[in-house]
Amino acid sequence: MLPFLIVGGVGLAVLLISLIVGDIFDHFEIGDGAISGTALGIAAVVFGASGVLTYTSGLDTVWAYVLAAVLAVVAYLIAVVFVKRLTKSSDGEPTSAVGLGGVTRSTVTPAGGEVSLDGPHEVERRLAYADDTIAEGVRIRVVEHSGTRVKVVAD
Structure with missing residues (x-):
């Protein structure tokens, strides 16, 4: 046994x-x-x-x-x-966030920050970065999507 x-x-x-x-x-x-x-x-x-x-x-x-x-x-x-x-x-095909709008939840810099997006599959905050510093609470738009991070610009 x-x-x-x-x-x-x-x-x-x-x-x-x-x-x-x-x-x-x-x-x-x-x-x-x-x-x-x-x-x-x-x-x-x-x-x-x-x-x-x-x-x-x-x-x-x-x-x-x-x-x-x-x-x-x-x-x-x-x-x-x-x-x-x-x-x-x-392992479904991930949807692209490019073109989605949203709001910054923290200051977004080239080093990083957080945003909330207005997409149908977006329920959490995402890590984001931008070429220029964007203050918290500003409306943004996603221009690039790489993995779990998104590159954003101010609207």
Whole structure:
């Protein structure tokens, strides 16, 4: 029973790391995302839990390993499908903020500042910069969008 507990514990650690820090296998281009830390963690937890349950129910040790391995493979495949589906749905094409109007929420300088934009998908403040200093509370317009930052000019 100890191997099931060890594999399950390691799987739980991998799963927690993948959920908190991010998928640890994203940095390796293996099989176009076929290896997922989250899916491996789920598979190892299922292997450990199902192995312990089948072992304690009185089945032979060989059958406990076989059943645990089959359930772990099934859990891994299901998890990979769900992880791929979730990453595709969350990685939508970002909308451009160029042309949107808004208001400065702090003084915006070439070094930075904050603005609130009037777009339909804009619910938070954005980091902004400008060629010239723009005071707080001034209406602005976005002329460039780079990542999460926007370049603004006074309206």
